[in-house]
Amino acid sequence: MCGIVAYVGPRDAQPILLDALSRLEYRGYDSAGLAILNGKGVEVRKKSGRIQELASACQKKPVQGRIGISHTRWATHGGATDINAHPHLDATGRLALVHNGVVENYLELKAKLAKAGHKFISETDTEILAHLVGDAFASSKAQGEERLVEAVRNAIKQVQGTLGIAVIHSDLPGLVVGARRGSPLVIGIGDGENFLASDTQALAPYTNRVVILQDQEVVALKAERYDIASPLGVRSDIKVEEIENGVTASDKGSYPHYMLKEIFEQVSSIQNAFRGRLDHDGATAKLGGLNLPSEELRRIERIAILGCGTALHAGMVGKYLIETLAKIPVETHHSSEFRYGDSPTSPHTLFFAVSQSGETADTLGALREAQRRGFPCLGVCNNVASTIARQSNGGVYMHSGPEIGVAATKSFTSQVAIFTLLGLLLGRLHTLSASAGHEILQSIESLPEKIGQALSHSDEIKKVAQKYAKTKSMLFLGRLANFPIAMEGALKMKEITYIHAEGYPSAELKHGVIALIDKETPTVLIATQDGVYDKNLGSLQEIKARSGRVIAVAHESDAKIKGLADDILPVPETHPLLQPLLNVIPLQLISYHVAVVLGRDVDKPRNLAKSVTVE
């Protein structure tokens, strides 16, 4: 969480920092700040609220200077206030620091510093870090720029937890020091100017030449050069990478919100996920990025999928797809649980880490744990330059294009698309017949059109949303592969409307959840015509018998359910294995429309961030 940008060069730092920072707002948006060396000392501006608030404050009272650091925050320690916003200063007020991560032993460090006479004005762990670096600077015997580098190195030795930091000191007016442990940092190389940022997206308008800082490295960044060192010594084999410049795609176009744009983009994003990966001759899929020959793929006895939130829900649909098509057992894990749990792992297991951003700290931690246990772990990522994409032993990119809305939509369907391909590929290596493979390939090819058809019901769904928007609590039910779709529907509803919602397997209703059913608590029931259709109708009747209202996700052609449910969210029919991909679309739309009726901040819901880079 949190985004960092630093600049050093010949230009005015303030507009560059504000612009680059706004590209990182998806990492956190509860407060923002910057610190610039103005020739006399460190000048700071910070504001709670969005980066726009900071920009207005800077417009009223600009800060002049050619070197600075900035930060957009997602609060961990201390509320979203002006004072808790970064940057934080050390005891002398001459050093400023921004931080992404968590100082786990901050109370212990704070007590030690307080004993030595330090006073703190914020409730953050980061202020402790600024004071630690300041103290290390004061006691350092090193000369010149090495003094700040050494101070950072010595201070972070005392810290437990994760950090990506950028530090400036008014005694060293041409230097930014950055350090990374766990939280990503990227150096952007310009012409006579350099940048430091949490990810490459921030740098897109300024440079496409980057160096990814490795864990435990410290960088001394100046306008004309940068030096990188780890505890093992100076890095001499620096690889400058050229990244794709992704500035263009973050435009809302004619849509009122990114989320709606991204929901509608699923017609093309699904095509991108399948493009070049369908093998009609072999009635199978091609996934070159797996880096595994057929013989090795055939030896896989188990698959484990790691992810968080929406990505995990996609993995749960993936489990169903792979088990059905390839008959290979699949386990899914919340990344955070796998990372610290004792769950046994079987030999010949292939791991997948699923992450849109590729920066989710829990999933990165889980991936590393799987690798530590000696398993290959492949990535399913959207962000090609991300830490998870780099850390994994291969994988499959989603090619969804930037997803800006905090609620994941198109990335979900792309992830499910990839697991469909994986199921098909593994299935064809085992017992799946060529005719069954062809049937799936044909259905895949008609999916974009069917997604378009599902989206064409948006206005009807808006009317249903208007009817239910005042509800306090909702249930989402589905069976088999539609159970994770129900969970995903409930998650969307919670995160952007703030209405309490829970997703359950339909049949679990009678084991306790049914106690919640009354006139005020509507149920969204996924009841497309499949092998458990009649069972779902049974659940529908049980809800109606208790005066509950039912909104059914049903096939457009299903006349029977129209007479039973209160409202219908219609979807076209497709191959039963692909149906969940269509069923999620009305659930995305209903959450979106409810959020709009309630006047919620759809693209930036409260308390959330697009990329969760802290544990």
Ligand code: F6R
């Ligand atoms: C929900 C949502 C989150 C993310 C989760 C994982 O709409 O966006 O639940 O899915 O934080 O994020 P990634 O996929 O970036 O690892």
